[in-house]
Amino acid sequence: MKEARYSFGGDEHIFVEVDEEMSLEAFFKGLSMTNAVRESRFKGVSEICPANASMQIKFDPDQISPEDMLKELKKLETSAAKSESILKTRIIEIPVYYNDPWTRETLMRFRERHQDPKSTDIEYAARINNLASIDEFVKAHSGSPWFVSMVGFVAGLPFLYQMVDRSRQIEVPKYLRPRTDTPKLTVGHGGCFGCIYSVRGAGGYQMFGITPMPIYDPNQKISYLRDFMCLFKPGDIVKWRPIGREAYDAAAADVEAGRFTPRMHNVTFSLDEFHKDIDAYNRKLEGVLYGN
């Protein structure tokens, strides 16, 4: 991989673009750099943020000069490039009600901001990705796991990278103009990235469905969010499970009653092993999730 590009973001940030384009290699190098910064415990560094193919730190220039901070980061890049791309992480199942009535109602309100006002988002995405029907699209979307390559935009929102060959990755443009509303827990997609909207609000990604499973709880009442209010960390792996209206309602009722327990399992991810045989590796990951 070529050398990263560094830029000062004003006097308090350094932005590091590992690569212009997305790849898991770029993600892992960025993640290694953020880990190295965290371990170095530089005085004055207050935020260490990994992103898809880049990373960023916020620092106090009264405690370390921007030039010195830059030098330190560049030193860390050399070792980060050599580090192994192996991650102890989790695989988490997310139930999705595709083509649901709530995202459909919302997308109909914003048709004039869409590339194709005559289709729904999922119909449009199926067509431009050469998938014959909504069913085919759901199969392609939920058929393989996804990799959380960034958490952010708003609290706890995961950006998800589809774990298939680039030629099979679903790609869609963002809305022409962002919507002012998106239902909470919408499963969206923009560029090559999937996402789950953790809160209700503005958004520009295409909307494919909705999950009943909360991923952010500022009150920390939901059982699996008691330890921390955000579910996702970069490096988590997600497996979508298509569900219908009945299963959605049942899961939503379970969440409400405090009975909902997400299916998740610890797993070790190796980028080299993954690339050797992607489909076989994904089946192995799913085996861990479903205990077979």
Add this chain to the structure above:
Amino acid sequence: MAIRIVNPGLSTTVQDLGRPGYYNIGIPLSGGMDRFALRVANMLVGNDENAAVLEAVFLGPEIEFTSDAIVAVTGAELPPKVDGKVQPTWTSFPIKKGQVLSFDYLKKGARAYIAVAGGIDVPVVLGSRSTYTLGALGGLEGRKLQKGDGLGVLKLGKPAKSGATVPAMLRRLPSENVELRTLPGLYWHRITEQSGRNFFEDSWKVAPEADRIGYRFRGGRPLEFVPRKQPFGAGSDPSNIVDACYPYGSVQVPGGTEPIVLHRDAVSGGGYMMVGTVISADMDLIGQLQPHTPTKFVKVDLATAIKARRDRLSLLDRVRATLA
């Protein structure tokens, strides 16, 4: 309970100096948009500079005090009144139990900071009392204040004094024509040289879409991008990038048309290119801009940014010395 909200104004939230350390999962710093004014309001009533205060935008709230208090209002020129009698800004004054604090119309600036001796008592969430409304986090139930809300006030160790005041020369408010000093960078290389010159030459105006997340500007020429094949994952618009982190103060230009400067409740990342970053010394100023304010972005280098930062710190030190 020590104060009761009779009328919340337009948008009044509890804020302190913010919640660092969680930007990596999309929880922004939050805290007062004008940190200088927030610190000074606290100093005037004898609080720790990081104590929680009320931040009111454009329209002041109406607050009934249910116990005696010492109060100071800084930031925007939003004259406070006690039972209808006007009080000075940037000066501490007493309020008796049962009296009502209200405000006259906004004369200048955008955000006023209302400090009460002791500090506003709401639960500390992830190390801060600041309200982050988008994430329904912190402050009072994660939201702006509503009619009928009651808020506690913490006990101050030492007695607060009324009549403490900051000399006019040490106060800060925006001038008629605002200049935001900006360090070019981030994805600056994506636009043509001519377009880069235009960006700094053009006159902009604050758009109505200006809040704690970001300030949008209008009126300058659209950006011209250097042609390229879009990198995989970025999206098709020339202003799209592979979703990356956004620095506080970064200037993103979706579609190349209207720049948005991200502020204390920033979205932590996304897929729009940024041309640079407003320097830390000018961030407070943005919090005091009203819609339609004429604004220019002024190109500066890193040394100038650091010098401006030092000047801000020494101004704060002079205020501390005056009030000590």
